[in-house]
Amino acid sequence: MGGSHRRYILFVAVFLLVLLFFLTRLQYTSVPPLNAHGDIHNDVHKEVSKGSTASSEYTPICPEWQTSTLEYRGIKLSPKINYVRRCIKPKYDDSIARYNRGDGHFVDRVVNVSGPLITETTLVDLKACDFPEYTSCDTIELPVQRPYPKKKFDEFAFGVATTYERLEKSIPELRHWLADSSATLIALVADKEDEVKSKKLDFSRLVRDFADAGMTLKIARPHGRDHSVEKSHMMVIRDVLSHIDVEGNASETRWLGILDDDTFFPSLYPLSEALSGYNHTIPTYLGTVSENLELSQIGGPGAAYGGAGIFLSVPLAREIAPHLDSCLSERGGDMQIMECIHDHSHARLLPVPGLQQTDMASDVSGFFESGRRFLSLHHWKSWFHEPVEKQAAVVNVCGDCYLQRYSFDDNTILTNGFSINVYPNGYPDFTRVEATWDYGYSARSYHWSMGPLRPPMSKKDKLTYKVVDAFTTKDGTFRQIFVRKGDREKKEVDKVIDLLWQV
Missing domain, CATH: 1.20.5 (Single alpha-helices involved in coiled-coils or other helix-helix interfaces)
Known part of the structure; x- marks a missing residue:
């Protein structure tokens, strides 16, 4: 017993x-949580053990938070957050478009929307596995324009002079506008031969990586042993011409786009529309100068700046191609192109409104929040740092709505794709650009390109949420995640606004 x-x-x-x-x-x-792409994660421990980049300022009891929708690729959140979600129902309305004044410049307007943007706030304890995916989602109708029509962009062939490492790191941003476009990128990779061997640079693998991301990449090498990136910036014209001749698509190609490796297009569709107003059948030179008056005077009014994008018609490229070697100098690549065009053709620069050199440093929020319609952006990973491919992802939902401004009844402005700002003490003068960047207001060098500016606002008068991620889930919902960081010394919690577009 x-x-x-x-x-x-x-x-x-x-x-x-x-x-x-x-x-x-x-x-x-x-009830497994969703990750940032709407997938269910059951392999969390494996992800973390492999050194996942997701990190936080707490050790979660529930490990699923390491890859849930609130743990955004390197964005550290406080252990508790204030969370707001709104469901956006697009209401297509062409009348809210930023219209053309007639000279190619688009008038920025603030679209008024009745009701508040920020409604029910939920305090979420991340340690307690309190999943906000199941909180309420009040719907708000937002007037937007229709998505851009689907089309191919055979009229473009792009050229860039850069290094292997910088080209490889730019794949996510290039993919945003180049993937599945039918346009080809010819990259003149300027690494020296000894660097190629010592670093074991694999050009074939890089081409495959681009192909896997939906892009066509052709690799070119320097035309001279002493050619720097600056000299290659002009010489790549020859490689682009060779490409369109060899591929037999010279009849389709209209424009050679000579870019910097940090040139970014929110979409090729408005760029194509803008350039369709220029004659590509004759020698034509398109671009823009710097927004900064002093910097624009370096090359004079006749030099297009490559960060914004330099566009040469095929006839102009063919006219100067035989002279490229003799045009090489120690000046910047943009200046070499200008001087070669001036010396060997009658073409002169035609400015294209909307191309932006973006010669601004540090906090460029005032520039992005101006409501202006940009065809290109530059310096996003050097003079300042912005996740441009996440910001501009909204163009896939509502076309020309990127950076359009919306005003709500709670003194809140949504700059679509970039930020949400709350103005507790009332709105500023939105007809003037807020000069937040270094020396933007004091130097007065930007007034000539932007008109009268206004000084930066204090943090107590302007409460800012910035986009940190944007993605489409498996069910087709497009989500934008805005975060306002709390003051750690004051033990403030982070605040998250999650906009879910029902498209």
């Missing part, structure tokens, strides 16, 4: 342990 009794007690104990283990597992796996 004693032995049987002990075996019975042992059996019950084992059964209870197994049951407890099962119930514990059930607690954490019955």
Whole structure:
């Protein structure tokens, strides 16, 4: 009896342990959270053990938070957050478009929307596995323009002079506007031969990586042993011409786009529309100068700046191509192109409104929040740092709505794709650009290109949420995540606004 009794007690104990283990597992796996792309993660420990870039300022009890929708690629959140979600129902309305004044410049307007943007706020304890995916989502109708029509952009062939490393790191941003476009990127990779060998640079693999991302990349090499990136910036014209001749698509190609490796287009569609107003059948030179008056005077009024994009018609490129070697100098690449065009053709620069050199440093929020319609952007990973491909992802939902401004009844402005700003003490003068960047207001060098500016606002008068991520889930919902960081010294929690576009 004693032995049987002990075996019975042992059996019950084992059964209870197994049951407890099962119930514990059930607690954490019955409602798995979604990751940033709408997928269910059941391999969290494997991700973390491999050195996942997702990180936080707490050790979550519930490990699923390491890859849930609130743990955004390197964005550290406080252990508790204030969370707001709004469901956006697009209402297509062409009347709210930023219209053309007639000279190619688009008038920025603020679209008024009735009701508040920021409504019910939920305090989320990330340690407690309190999943906000199941909080309420009040719907708001937002007037927007229709998505851009689907089309190919065979009229473009792009050229860039850069290094292997910089080209490789730019894949996500290039993919945003170049993937599935039918346009080809010819990259003159200027690394020296000894660097290619010592670093074991694999050009074939890089081409495959671009192809996997939906892009066509052709690699070219320097035309001279002493050619720097600056000299290659002009010489790549020859490689682009060679490409369109070899591929037999010279009849389709209209424009050679000579870019910097940090030139970014929110979309090729408005760029194509803008350039269609210029004659590509004759030698034509398109671009823009710097927004900064002093910097624009370096090359004079006749030099297009490559960061904004330099566009040469095929006839102009053919006219100067035989002279490229003789045009090489120690000046910047943009200046070399200008001087070669001036010396060997009658073409002169035609400014294209909307191309932006973006010669601004540090905090460029005032520039992005101006409501202006940009065809290109530059310096996003050097003079300042912005996740431009996440910001501009909204063009896939509502076309020309990127950076359009919306005003709500709670003194809140949504600059679509970039920020949400709350003005507790009232709105500023939105007809003037807020000069937030270094020397923007004091130097007065930007007035000539932007008109009268206004000084930067204090942090108590302007409460800012910035986009940190944007993605489309498996069910087709497009989500924009805005974060306002709390003051750690004051033990403030971070605030998150999650906009879910029902498209």
